[in-house]
Amino acid sequence: MDGAQVTPGQTAGLYTGAAVLRLAIATLLPALPDLLTGRVEISTPVTSFKRLQEGLFLYNHNVSPYDGGVYHQAPLLLPLFSLLPSFTTLPIFTYLLYIAVDLLSASALWRIADSGEAGSSALFSSPRRTKRWSGFVIAAVFLFNPFTVATCLGRSTSVFTTYAILHAIAKAVSGAPFGAMAALSFASYLSMYPLLLLPPLVLLSYDRQRPERAIRSVAKFAAICTATVAGILAILFQMSYFLTGSWEFLPSTYGVQLTLSDLTPNVGLWWYFFIEMFDSFRSFFLAVFWLHLSSYVGGLTVRIRRQPLVVLTLLLGILAIFKPYPSIGDTALFFALVPLYRHVFPLMRYTFVSAAVILYATCLGPAFYHLWIYAGSGNANFFYAITLVWNLGLSLLVCDLMFAVLRDEWEVERPEMVGKEARQI
């Protein structure tokens, strides 16, 4: 299993198995996808499929989809979904689209895993890199992760962002900087937050350039990449403008993320804080929260310069905790990349604790939400408390992974310290 060759039959089997599982759940338990679509853990205001249908209805009736303040997603999703047969009559096509996107994500992940970037980047090779899982295992872990399956069945539009991000990374490790930047532009266009991944992705693309047409200067390369992203985003915005006929979509999509005007509960940390907030402090704390979120980018990119893929993984984990509208789909993306670091798993210290905390929160979250919303015997604090626990578990995992990677680097620099207990001084 560790690095063994995979036959095409096994590949096909994996993809077919994942697709059949999703289709079987959707057809045998037709009530389940609708239940999942309504769950706040899966559908946030900026990714909800129900809201997408609302926007689609308005769009198909020549009303601005942003009227009514329900739809907060990118305008270009609308023509895509209006091309599909209506969900109410032929839901199978929608499911097939989502399953295809999941499979594409898995294949991008497979390419990332097979590149070996996680174990040995351009500037650093881990002495443990031989112990790793093949792309087959990593794709399987992603495809059969219950969070991924639930997000796919819940038809959250975050799967498109997930695919765009994974595709961008896969392009970057295979030495195609333009493709990476284009994919990242799409991801940013859909959800905005992937723009924060630009610095590490630029470095990853720079490290992985094909030697025959490499650009030596980092500054020049970064400038070209940034210009590419800006250019593609400008084109996408212009297309959106032509599509909807106004710039109204900017405040309704990105503005909502920036100002958190929709306070629907989710698994993140923002909603409760801003419900409790006095209006006079709101803008100040919005700035603080966003500053906090973006401050990780610079620090991590500089500190772990030698392994840009690690920076991307850790950032995705941090974003799944601290972004304004996180869902378990974002966690699934982070969990997809974590198995790439199989070689540093022995260095991680709290795997059991963080796994147990995340499992506990997964069980208790829906129970407390039920007590709050349906049974009426609990209140909002119940659910918020459990999202705190959930994020504690995730941040424990992020920190632990970061510790393991840094320790791995450190042991190369200081071979005499191998195997010694780390101690806080």
Added chain:
Amino acid sequence: MPRLLASALQLRRDPRILKLPPYLSLLCIIVGVAWLFLLPLDQYSRRTYISENALLPGQVHTYFSGSDQNVFRAYKHEVNELVNKSNAEINDKLEPIVKDIGLKTARQNFTYRAAGHTYSGENLYAILQAPRGDATEAIVLVAAWENVKHEVNKNGIPLALTLLRYFKRWSLWSKDIILLITPDSIAGPQAWVDAYHDAHNPSHVASLPLKSGLLQGAIAIDYAQERRFESVHIVYDGVNGQLPNLDLINSIVNIAGGQMGIGVALQEMWRHNNGYSDRLRTMLRGMLKQGLGLASGAHSSFIPYHVDAVTLRPFGEGWQDEMAMGRVIEGSFRSLNNLLEHLHQSFFFYLLMQRERFVSIGTYLPSAMLVAANFTIMAIALWVKSGQPAEDASPNTKSETPSSTAAPPTTAERDLFLPLGVVALIQSLSIIPLYLFNHAPEGFLTPLFFTFAILNTLLPPALSQLLTTLPRSPTSEHQYNLIKSFSLLLLGMFLSTLATLNFSLALITGLLASPLTFLQPYKTPGARIAATVLLKTISPTAVLLAAATYWGTDVASVLKEGAVAWHICGTYSPVVVWCVWWPAWVATGVVVLGGRGNNRRAKAKTT
């Protein structure tokens, strides 16, 4: 601080630490149970009190008496004519009577299928529009034709009709009053309340043609007794162990006991001396009912919709007549009518041990949490243990340690795939009994149960045999530890989640599963046989059989009850038994029996 941390890290390496968890687990269980037995003491329980000031129970004079008694007799005469008639005939007769009172009436059909039986009927209901209200809120008076024991509600139906006629004369109602007459006490109210909240399945349950506002409370009358009565029995358990707001019970206790001088009993404790043993018995009965999660009366279906409801049942030989019962209900309705907002002030999680003593969730929850924590403690201990290099250093387990040996030397690499796979397999197998027992017709239940019980006995040995004959490396002791660790972790996790939803069910399941913590692969044959026997006696099937025998019923009727509750009310107790408890039991069985195969193989290697 750093020094403290360093010494804590030193302590972590101490082998004595690893000996501790089983005792810690045992301590958790003992403290959890002892905690429960402390609750009835005066120091730990509290006196009840009315939190919601708007209720003002017992502050109004009740006028239901005098000439209304003649009306009651007339209605009773009509109702007595209808005994043993069909549901449709009864409704055909009752509907004009209700219409004559001056109320709008409507009917609703429902059909449920469960355990090979069909439960169908027709609900009749009427709405008294509030003279001072705007139809945004309503209170429900439920009178089922039959109570849960299938006795005809001979006095309850006429009393409900008389009360509605009497209420119609008053101009003080600010909430609509709905009279609901159902053919039975479980399916009828469930169908009606589902349809009222548009949560019904239209193919089984018809929609309601007539609706009022948000339901604020419901009181069901179960008055089948013909004689004069002495006291009132308040039944308050909802489906899945949910309870109505304590203020509602307190108000009725206050009105019946304080104002009318009628005794009040709870949990079928007909005589209650307020001593320790009676309090404990009341509490334990309440917990058992809550844990089973079945509907205990016509009120039960209302509680999941956050409508506080109770059933009132007169009992005993006394001198109270129907009019006294009517005045209790009148007083309660007057209190509910005073409500400015939904009952929310008082407790939703409580254990009552006497009509005026209770414990709230903060006091009793630790006992269930401690029992659930014992599994988690043991899971963590087994995880730590599985990470330590094997003491006997058998060559086949050595291959699992990392080749680079770069990891801290005290933690061996764990092979997680096999244990995770086994636990996932057992967990997914649990769908089978859940589906079978909930969908088999009643006649098949007994043979099905015994077939399943035999297969169930054979399953752990078969699985452990399968594990020892795996083509790849044989299952090591560490992997058995991991299987048990994961299954206990899941068990602890499910139970602590369940404790927030249904405390009693979590506690009962936790106690029944608690021996699983301590069972491990034993070295000596005597201990192994003892462990196997113990394992068989605490299996879910054996416990189910024993419980059925203890209560003097057969297994089939228990299973049927479970299936009916599952299909009609959505009781999730079967899920807990088959998908939480059963997999943990099977996993422990695999571990206990698996150690043997492993030893045998190791012995074969050494010889």
